[in-house]
Amino acid sequence: MVNNEAPAVVVRDLHARRGRHPVLHCLSLTVPRGIVMGLIGPSGCGKTTLMRSIVGVQIVQSGEVTVLGEPAGTASLRRRVGYVTQDASIYDDLTVRQNLAYFRAVLGVPRGDVDRVIEATDLGSNAGQLAGSLSGGQRSRVSLAGALLGSPELLVLDEPTVGLDPVLRVELWGLFHRLAAAGTSLLVSSHVMDEAARCDRLLLMRHGEVLADDTPQGLLAATGTADIEAAFLALIAEHPAAPDEAAS
Amino acid sequence: MTPLRTLATAGRVLAQIRHDPRTIALLLVVPSLLIGLVAWIFSDTTVFSTIGPAMLALFPFVVMFVVTSITTLRERRTGTLERMLSMPLGKADLILGYTLAFGLLAVLQSSIAVGLSVWVYGLEIEGSVWLLLSVAVADAVLGTTLGLLASAFARTEFQVVQFMPAFVFPQILLGGIFLPRDQLPAGLEEISDWLPLSHAIDALRAVATDSEDAAYVTAELLVIGAWIVAAVVIGSITLRRRTP
Numbered sequence: 330m331v332n333n334e335a336p337a338v339v340v341r342d343l344h345a346r347r348g349r350h351p352v353l354h355c356l357s358l359t360v361p362r363g364i365v366m367g368l369i370g371p372s373g374c375g376k377t378t379l380m381r382s383i384v385g386v387q388i389v390q391s392g393e394v395t396v397l398g399e400p401a402g403t404a405s406l407r408r409r410v411g412y413v414t415q416d417a418s419i420y421d422d423l424t425v426r427q428n429l430a431y432f433r434a435v436l437g438v439p440r441g442d443v444d445r446v447i448e449a450t451d452l453g454s455n456a457g458q459l460a461g462s463l464s465g466g467q468r469s470r471v472s473l474a475g476a477l478l479g480s481p482e483l484l485v486l487d488e489p490t491v492g493l494d495p496v497l498r499v500e501l502w503g504l505f506h507r508l509a510a511a512g513t514s515l516l517v518s519s520h521v522m523d524e525a526a527r528c529d530r531l532l533l534m535r536h537g538e539v540l541a542d543d544t545p546q547g548l549l550a551a552t553g554t555a556d557i558e559a560a561f562l563a564l565i566a567e568h569p570a571a572p573d574e575a576a577s
Numbered sequence: 578m579t580p581l582r583t584l585a586t587a588g589r590v591l592a593q594i595r596h597d598p599r600t601i602a603l604l605l606v607v608p609s610l611l612i613g614l615v616a617w618i619f620s621d622t623t624v625f626s627t628i629g630p631a632m633l634a635l636f637p638f639v640v641m642f643v644v645t646s647i648t649t650l651r652e653r654r655t656g657t658l659e660r661m662l663s664m665p666l667g668k669a670d671l672i673l674g675y676t677l678a679f680g681l682l683a684v685l686q687s688s689i690a691v692g693l694s695v696w697v698y699g700l701e702i703e704g705s706v707w708l709l710l711s712v713a714v715a716d717a718v719l720g721t722t723l724g725l726l727a728s729a730f731a732r733t734e735f736q737v738v739q740f741m742p743a744f745v746f747p748q749i750l751l752g753g754i755f756l757p758r759d760q761l762p763a764g765l766e767e768i769s770d771w772l773p774l775s776h777a778i779d780a781l782r783a784v785a786t787d788s789e790d791a792a793y794v795t796a797e798l799l800v801i802g803a804w805i806v807a808a809v810v811i812g813s814i815t816l817r818r819r820t821p
Contacts (some may be wrong), residue, residue: 346821347821349821381659384663385663385819386659386662386663386818386819386820387819387820388819388820402818402819404665407663407665408665410663412660412663414659414660415657416655418655418656419655419657420589420593420657421655422594422596422597423589423592423593423596427589427592431585431586431589434581434585435582435664435665435666435670436662436664436665437581437582437665475660484716492812506796525774527781543718555676
């Protein structure tokens with residue numbers, strides 16, 4: 330495959346607005362291949378806008394987003410990148426299996442893949458249920474299962490573990506690491522700091538800017554703190570908000 | 578665009594509707610009931626024989642427009658549209674898939690409306706009932722594709738809702754129901770000539786009264802067909818993969 334050596338994601342000087350509100354101001358970052366990259370930051374810091382830009386559904390004002398060696402939004406990337414939105418984007422009036430069967434048909438991957446992703450997300454006992462009748466955690470797993478179809482090279486997951494019980498959360502993080510070990514690149518956002526420790530590498534975001542790009546251990550060492558939350562607070566203290574940002 | 582993805586989308590839309598029997602019932606019988614109401618209102622007069630064909634154009638058109646744009650609006654709101662457009666689904670696959678699924682419903686809906694109008698409400702049809710049904714189906718499909726076009730144009734849900742009165746009401750006002758089109762002031766008549774619902778109403782009236790030959794009705798059907806194709810094409814082009 331061409332561009333196999335290129336990083337999973339390279340963002341250069343990205344400016345983007347969500348609606349009319351400027352969210353990303355000159356953002357630059359790199360997501361290496363084959364690791365679980367955590368995207369951590371408070372709600373409203375631009376995580377979703379960044380992910381939408383990477384997937385190619387966000388109108389960007391300026392800057393470059395390169396995904397798997399190609400410009401974000403390129404048609405060929407649509408089967409190489411799996412995307413899970415923050416709220417489960419599934420059809421509530423279809424069963425779990427019907428949802429996945431439709432996504433499968435659109436992706437053009439073998440039928441057997443539906444069973445594989447149902448198993449991977451532990452949805453076997455719910456496969457015949459209407460998605461609308463499932464719990465929030467189950468619905469987000471259906472959404473995740475859809476993104477796993479066709480084993481994309483990059484998974485962009487926007488808060489995939491929200492509303493999940495601790496056992497399932499641990500299981501999913503186990504799944505993410507197994508995928509990464511098999512060569513998949515993952516960008517996983519969260520505003521739960523204790524999830525950050527599970528990532529191979531972290532991007533800490535605030536006000537549309539990257540405060541830190543390091544491993545969890547490196548971050549703790551650099552800030553002299555004992556947990557990621559404390560490290561994040563220490564970094565904020567080092568980078569006081571610009572006056573216009575503080576106002577917003 | 579690929580036939581497999583278009584058909585998968587049509588199948589998906591139909592599967593969704595199949596899980597909601599009430600929607601199917603409303604979709605299939607509401608236009609017929611409204612036509613029946615009009616027939617009832619005018620039961621002691623001869624008005625229904627004049628406006629009946631126009632009602633056969635109006636209600637299925639409006640119902641299909643509203644149902645289609647609400648369905649696509651819901652797809653936008655729940656994030657599934659964004660998801661599908663981040664996947665290898667052609668924009669035309671989506672629009673055509675919806676057209677096929679709702680087109681099938683339009684056939685059923687129009688068949689019920691035509692059947693009830695002719696055999697229960699006593700609408701007198703001088704021409705061919707099959708031709709009447711063909712025009713009625715084309716008219717309902719037109720409602721579907723214009724609904725798709727409206728929601729493709731819109732970037733937000735709120736805009737979708739605004740497009741309903743903007744797209745539909747002028748066509749009703751200028752379609753010749755309130756005032757025969759040839760009595761409209763200069764300028765408005767020309768505008769009404771360009772509106773697709775006018776052609777559907779004219780064609781249904783022509784079949785009902787058998788006042789024109791088959792070539793006239795065929796020409797009107799072609800105009801409606803051109804609008805359907807144009808709405809699908811423009812809808813596919815204007816649907817945005819990227820949104821603000």
